[in-house]
Amino acid sequence: MTDDSTAPAVQLKGCTRRFDTPSGGEYVAVRDVDLTIAPGRFVSIVGPTGCGKSTLLNMAAGLLEPSSGEVFGFGEPLRGLNRRASYMFQQDALLPWKTVRDNVALGLKMRGVASAEANERALHWLRRVGLEGFANRYPYQLSGGMRKRTTVAQTWIVDPDVLLMDEPFSALDIQTRQLMENELLQLWQGSNKAVLFVTHDLDEAIALSDEVVLLGVGPGSRVVGRYEVDLDRPRDLMDIRSRPEFVRIYEEIWSQLKEEVMKTYAKDSPALAK
Numbered sequence: 001m002t003d004d005s006t007a008p009a010v011q012l013k014g015c016t017r018r019f020d021t022p023s024g025g026e027y028v029a030v031r032d033v034d035l036t037i038a039p040g041r042f043v044s045i046v047g048p049t050g051c052g053k054s055t056l057l058n059m060a061a062g063l064l065e066p067s068s069g070e071v072f073g074f075g076e077p078l079r080g081l082n083r084r085a086s087y088m089f090q091q092d093a094l095l096p097w098k099t100v101r102d103n104v105a106l107g108l109k110m111r112g113v114a115s116a117e118a119n120e121r122a123l124h125w126l127r128r129v130g131l132e133g134f135a136n137r138y139p140y141q142l143s144g145g146m147r148k149r150t151t152v153a154q155t156w157i158v159d160p161d162v163l164l165m166d167e168p169f170s171a172l173d174i175q176t177r178q179l180m181e182n183e184l185l186q187l188w189q190g191s192n193k194a195v196l197f198v199t200h201d202l203d204e205a206i207a208l209s210d211e212v213v214l215l216g217v218g219p220g221s222r223v224v225g226r227y228e229v230d231l232d233r234p235r236d237l238m239d240i241r242s243r244p245e246f247v248r249i250y251e252e253i254w255s256q257l258k259e260e261v262m263k264t265y266a267k268d269s270p271a272l273a274k
């Protein structure tokens with residue numbers, strides 16, 4: 001593998017993705033999408049429901065191939081899974097029969113790291129996410145926030161260059177969610193990891209990101225807006241949302257997102273939208 005440090009961590013070039021429909025037709029989810037994420041950048045994708053956010057993330061992950069166009073990771077065409085990336089989804093994938101420590105150590109063991117070392121590094125990561133006292137518990141014995149912290153440790157322990165996150169915090173209550181967002185930024189700050197983050201929540205996208213990418217209504221969704229978020233870092237998310245610069249960029253993006261949401265509503269529920 002070449003390691004071109006000047007190349008984007010993830011790049012989608014002219015990506016279109018079609019899906020077969022149950023009626024034997026075809027649905028074009030996204031069309032001709034270009035997306036570039038430099039190493040160390042935090043980029044969020046927002047857009048109305050069903051516009052293709054997860055489809056883009058799954059193409060960056062190598063879980064889905066584009067129907068046309070190409071995906072690159074650090075300048076190399078992606079073939080199969082993106083090995084430089086870790087994923088975090090809305091639902092965690094903790095194994096119920098393994099302890100918290102063993103769940104966190106699993107990724108290292110699968111990469112051939114000796115058991116003792118993997119366990120030690122898992123404990124280190126559990127300390128970093130504030131779960132040192134819970135190493136021997138099982139996932140069902142944890143709160144939603146603790147499960148999420150375990151997943152964060154599981155994702156970071158393998159030291160990926162790219163983090164692909166699909167609504168990772170959306171199932172949490174609002175306070176836990178804000179704490180987790182803050183913790184994510186603290187881990188990420190200075191790590192030089194590229195993040196692609198999918199969310200329904202514009203607030204969350206702005207609070208976390210360097211750039212917010214807005215996808216338009218489908219079928220054939222395209223990128224309809226890109227916004228630089230020039231809020232200072234490090235950011236304290238507990239009070240960032242009331243700052244005038246935050247409100248200004250929120251209003252700017254929302255004015256366009258609102259249009260896409262209303263188009264989706266008119267398309268999906270024409271009778272209600274009248």
Ligand SMILES: Nc1ncnc2c1ncn2[C@@H]1O[C@H](COP(=O)(O)OP(=O)(O)OP(=O)(O)O)[C@@H](O)[C@H]1O
Pocket residue numbers: 019020021027029047048049050051052053054055056200218
């Ligand atoms: N495997 C599939 N087969 C058929 N259609 C699919 C498949 N995956 C996604 N789609 C369709 O492609 C479109 C985009 O889906 P996707 O899940 O990427 O959107 P999204 O923006 O992430 O959605 P949401 O906001 O609801 O989470 C949707 O209309 C969806 O029904």
